[in-house]
Amino acid sequence: MILKGTFLHAPTLGELEIRPNAYLVTKNTAVVGLYDTLPPEYEGQPVTDWGDALIIPAFTDLHIHAPQIINRGIGYDKELLPWLETYTFPAEARFADPAFADRAWKAFLNHLWAVGTLRFSAFATIHKEAAWRLMELTEQSGLRGLIGKVNMDRNSPDSLREDTHASLADTEELICRSREELRHTRFILTPRFVPSTTPELMDGLGQLGEKYDLPIQSHLSENPSEVAWVAQLHPDIPTYTQVYEHFGLLRQDKTIMAHAIHLSDGEKDLLKNKGVMLAHCALSNTNLSSGIMPLRQDLGLGLRCCVASDVAGGHTASMARSVAATVQTSKLNGLNHPDQSPLSLAEAFYLATRGAGSFFGDVGAFLPGFEFDALVLRPSTLDALVERTPFERLEQFLYDGDDRNIAARYCAGSLVEQPFPELELA
Ligand SMILES: [Zn+2]
Numbered sequence: 001m002i003l004k005g006t007f008l009h010a011p012t013l014g015e016l017e018i019r020p021n022a023y024l025v026t027k028n029t030a031v032v033g034l035y036d037t038l039p040p041e042y043e044g045q046p047v048t049d050w051g052d053a054l055i056i057p058a059f060t061d062l063h064i065h066a067p068q069i070i071n072r073g074i075g076y077d078k079e080l081l082p083w084l085e086t087y088t089f090p091a092e093a094r095f096a097d098p099a100f101a102d103r104a105w106k107a108f109l110n111h112l113w114a115v116g117t118l119r120f121s122a123f124a125t126i127h128k129e130a131a132w133r134l135m136e137l138t139e140q141s142g143l144r145g146l147i148g149k150v151n152m153d154r155n156s157p158d159s160l161r162e163d164t165h166a167s168l169a170d171t172e173e174l175i176c177r178s179r180e181e182l183r184h185t186r187f188i189l190t191p192r193f194v195p196s197t198t199p200e201l202m203d204g205l206g207q208l209g210e211k212y213d214l215p216i217q218s219h220l221s222e223n224p225s226e227v228a229w230v231a232q233l234h235p236d237i238p239t240y241t242q243v244y245e246h247f248g249l250l251r252q253d254k255t256i257m258a259h260a261i262h263l264s265d266g267e268k269d270l271l272k273n274k275g276v277m278l279a280h281c282a283l284s285n286t287n288l289s290s291g292i293m294p295l296r297q298d299l300g301l302g303l304r305c306c307v308a309s310d311v312a313g314g315h316t317a318s319m320a321r322s323v324a325a326t327v328q329t330s331k332l333n334g335l336n337h338p339d340q341s342p343l344s345l346a347e348a349f350y351l352a353t354r355g356a357g358s359f360f361g362d363v364g365a366f367l368p369g370f371e372f373d374a375l376v377l378r379p380s381t382l383d384a385l386v387e388r389t390p391f392e393r394l395e396q397f398l399y400d401g402d403d404r405n406i407a408a409r410y411c412a413g414s415l416v417e418q419p420f421p422e423l424e425l426a
Contacts, residue, residue: 001026001413002042005050005376007034008390009057010350011365013299018390023047024055026372029413034366050376053407054393057364058118058373059319060356061309063217063258063279066122066134066147067092067101068312069108076287076315080223083288085157088312092125092150093159101130102137106420109141113418114403114425115318116375117309118411119360121146121217121256123190126160128170135178139185141419142411144360148190148217149174153201156192168204175212184412186215188256193219194230194243206248215254215359218244220278221267222259223290241267250274256359258310259284260298261291268301277304277359280351282325284313292333295326296340306356307348320398323348345395376408377401 025032075087124131131149138145253275326348357364
């Protein structure tokens with residue numbers, strides 16, 4: 001496949017490469033190269049000419065709660081723990097109904113497609129049937145997803161509190177079934193967070209991680225009340241991060257921890273050594289008054305970080321908005337910490353594309369050998385009134401872009417159409 005257009009990507013943190021009127025060649029799922037003039041060996045082959053469109057890497061969202069898509073924008077009068085009880089748990093309990101789950105998952109996948117998130121790692125719910133259905137639908141969608149059945153067996157409402165052994169058995173069943181029946185959609189272990197999982201359950205999940213060599217996702221140090229609660233629940237383990245380590249849940253280079261706001265220096269050393277991906281959720285951290293993650297400091301320490309939406313702590317699945325919010329919160333943080341310079345838009349864009357994409361391997365930039373994931377952006381009528389540089393067009397898309405201006409989406413080398421057209425996007 002050969003595409004022509006203006007390509008813009010962030011191959012490293014802080015670097016933007018802009019290639020106007022260039023040619024990108026792909027073979028199977030991956031990029032062969034990006035050229036200013038088409039190499040002679042490709043002459044005569046069909047070229048998809050996107051004209052004046054701007055072509056950027058598609059987004060990867062490594063922290064999103066699929067069932068909470070129905071709660072976007074609701075309940076930000078509360079902080080994390082009462083917000084979970086009041087809004088989140090009742091919404092998740094509805095996914096015991098397979099017909100409801102089926103409709104919600106299709107709408108969720110349509111929605112991710114619409115906003116340009118073509119790879120993701122999602123929490124499903126505790127329900128085995130619903131989690132499996134999300135895996136199947138993701139496989140059909142053309143998007144690439146890691147999906148986890150949530151595990152919860154303590155400090156949870158009756159409707160969402162599992163029996164420990166049943167939780168482990170259901171999890172193992174889904175691991176095996178997804179390996180046998182799915183090609184692209186993979187299972188990710190998903191203990192909700194320490195307060196809702198007993199030591200026995202965490203221990204069992206750690207063993208499943210080893211047995212099947214699985215990735216893991218969870219939450220870490222999001223809110224001060226939560227951190228204090230974990231200390232109470234595990235008085236013999238010095239820090240929140242070490243609780244996960246104790247139960248084998250910090251798997252080397254295969255773990256995503258969301259938020260990671262209130263951490264000690266020792267915890268950061270441990271997270272760095274384990275290669276844990278820290279998902280920065282600027283919208284959620286603001287909506288639930290959780291705090292500001294010191295992203296500049298963490299990047300300086302060499303921690304792996306990415307930008308994520310955390311729907312529905314985050315009020316939109318749009319990664320463009322999460323990128324903008326990352327810069328905004330970083331600026332506010334800089335007011336109180338002049339030694340921590342705010343992130344640039346180019347840096348935040350990197351964290352939502354190449355940074356997050358790295359969890360899937362060579363993903364998130366237009367480099368040779370990388371999986372070809374891209375969004376083709378047409379300027380809106382409003383934005384076309386004034387001639388803009390490619391970078392200015394990226395800025396306007398990230399801050400106030402409209403997904404109706406995404407003219408095409410490519411994931412792993414293939415054009416992806418709306419996954420479930422029987423459900424209207426609006
Ligand atoms: Zn979350």
